[in-house]
Amino acid sequence: MDKLGLRYALLFFGSWLVAACQPQSTPYVFALPDTIPPPAVPAENPITLEKVTLGRMLFYDTGLSVNRSQSCATCHQQQFAFAEPTQHATGATGEVVPRNSMALVNVGYNSAFTWAHNGFTHIEEQLLIPLFNESPVELGVTGNEKEILKRFTSAEYQALFKSAFATEQPSFDLIVKALASFVRSLTSFNSPFDQYAYEGDDTALTKRQIEGMNLFFSERTECFHCHGGVNFSQSSTHAAQSLVLQPFHNTGLYNEDGKGAYPERDQGLLRITFNQKDMGKFRAPTLRNIAASAPYMHDGSIATLEEVIEFYAQGGRGKGKSNPYKSPFVKGFNINEDEKAALKAFLESLTDHAFLTNPKHGPLLNQTM
Numbered sequence: 001m002d003k004l005g006l007r008y009a010l011l012f013f014g015s016w017l018v019a020a021c022q023p024q025s026t027p028y029v030f031a032l033p034d035t036i037p038p039p040a041v042p043a044e045n046p047i048t049l050e051k052v053t054l055g056r057m058l059f060y061d062t063g064l065s066v067n068r069s070q071s072c073a074t075c076h077q078q079q080f081a082f083a084e085p086t087q088h089a090t091g092a093t094g095e096v097v098p099r100n101s102m103a104l105v106n107v108g109y110n111s112a113f114t115w116a117h118n119g120f121t122h123i124e125e126q127l128l129i130p131l132f133n134e135s136p137v138e139l140g141v142t143g144n145e146k147e148i149l150k151r152f153t154s155a156e157y158q159a160l161f162k163s164a165f166a167t168e169q170p171s172f173d174l175i176v177k178a179l180a181s182f183v184r185s186l187t188s189f190n191s192p193f194d195q196y197a198y199e200g201d202d203t204a205l206t207k208r209q210i211e212g213m214n215l216f217f218s219e220r221t222e223c224f225h226c227h228g229g230v231n232f233s234q235s236s237t238h239a240a241q242s243l244v245l246q247p248f249h250n251t252g253l254y255n256e257d258g259k260g261a262y263p264e265r266d267q268g269l270l271r272i273t274f275n276q277k278d279m280g281k282f283r284a285p286t287l288r289n290i291a292a293s294a295p296y297m298h299d300g301s302i303a304t305l306e307e308v309i310e311f312y313a314q315g316g317r318g319k320g321k322s323n324p325y326k327s328p329f330v331k332g333f334n335i336n337e338d339e340k341a342a343l344k345a346f347l348e349s350l351t352d353h354a355f356l357t358n359p360k361h362g363p364l365l366n367q368t369m
């Protein structure tokens with residue numbers, strides 16, 4: 001081989017080496033209707049198919065909890081819109097988590113996370129809580145980091161980490177990036193309501209559901225004021241939007257002392273800001289797939305959608321009706337039985353059955369949970 005040939009051979013080998021050490025990065029294509037922009041993805045963690053696949057495997061792996069008793073999917077079950085049909089969650093070691101497990105639906109579009117927190121800007125930050133929280137313990141990683149990371153060094157995980165991140169070495173930074181990518185892939189825009197409103201299919205909603213939709217968007221019920229936009233949640237954003245609203249509201253669920261106190265165990269945004277005006281303020285969550293994710297509210301204290309509608313019609317619950325911090329939009333309204341049924345039927349039209357059963361969101365085929 002002459003000098004030039006050798007140089008080319010080395011160059012070729014060099015670029016092969018560089019390519020072999022790069023993560024495979026198949027761009028992840030969100031399955032979205034034309035009218036819906038993709039969610040904003042942080043620059044530090046571009047979304048790829050390989051990360052989503054690794055994240056999916058991790059999401060269903062009980063190895064992520066200290067005693068191998070829980071995975072993310074214990075509290076976030078697909079058939080219930082990735083919520084859990086219990087009033088409140090329980091951590092891996094049996095500690096009570098006072099809040100209801102949240103549905104994971106279009107979380108990539110959130111501009112605020114959890115039931116009441118104004119400090120997280122990305123899913124990546126929020127995920128440190130179930131992993132590392134010590135009071136209450138959820139997955140219980142803190143203090144057991146090394147032991148837990150060792151569980152992700154099988155040949156299968158090595159291959160998955162390598163293709164997602166170009167290293168076989170697991171770390172919590174990479175685990176969180178992969179899990180956040182999987183959570184971002186959980187998009188749901190294929191309900192009968194979507195077919196009606198965005199796909200122009202006039203037959204997708206029943207007459208009753210249309211009547212309920214008109215009630216939902218009326219000044220009488222005010223629902224749309226707080227559950228607005230394409231996600232039925234004020235706290236939404238997307239790749240093409242810069243205005244970020246972080247709305248939290250007190251809906252009058254409690255009034256322990258007549259002066260507006262919510263129960264000590266959970267006073268909402270106040271716990272984060274220490275500002276009295278945030279007493280009992282929680283985030284208005286998405287209503288997509290809401291029929292699948294009972295029970296309702298931050299503490300799961302309302303069992304059914306009928307009762308939620310009745311709660312708003314009453315303008316709050318018990319003494320909560322006169323909570324001084326209650327939002328003026330929860331003022332109570334007259335509604336007859338027929339109209340209640342229509343409003344409920346509309347909420348049911350937000351169920352996206354394909355999302356709840358999509359095998360791509362479930363465990364990988366060879367995975368035992």
Ligand code: HEC
Pocket residue numbers: 059064070071072073074075076089090091092097099100101102103104107110112113114115116123126127130131138139179183
């Ligand atoms: C013990 C039950 C439990 C486990 C395990 C758990 N979660 Fe959660 N998750 C919750 C609860 C409860 C909330 C609401 C937390 C709050 O409001 O403070 C929540 C909230 C979330 C949110 C915020 C959703 C939103 O719209 O703001 C995301 C994302 C999430 N969990 C993902 C995960 C992932 C990924 C895992 C695995 C690493 C996980 N969770 C493990 C119970 C759990």
Ligand code: HEC
Pocket residue numbers: 103115216221222223224225226227248249250251253282283284285286287290293295296297298299305308309312313327329330
């Ligand atoms: C003032 C703003 C506001 C208005 C108006 C409002 N909501 Fe809400 N909604 C919220 C907030 C905040 C929560 C969470 C409250 C909590 O957990 O303490 C919530 C929770 C819910 C939930 C439970 C969500 C879940 O995942 O558990 C449903 C269902 C719901 N609202 C439906 C409606 C309907 C139907 C209307 C109209 C009749 C309505 N809302 C009007 C702010 C509002």
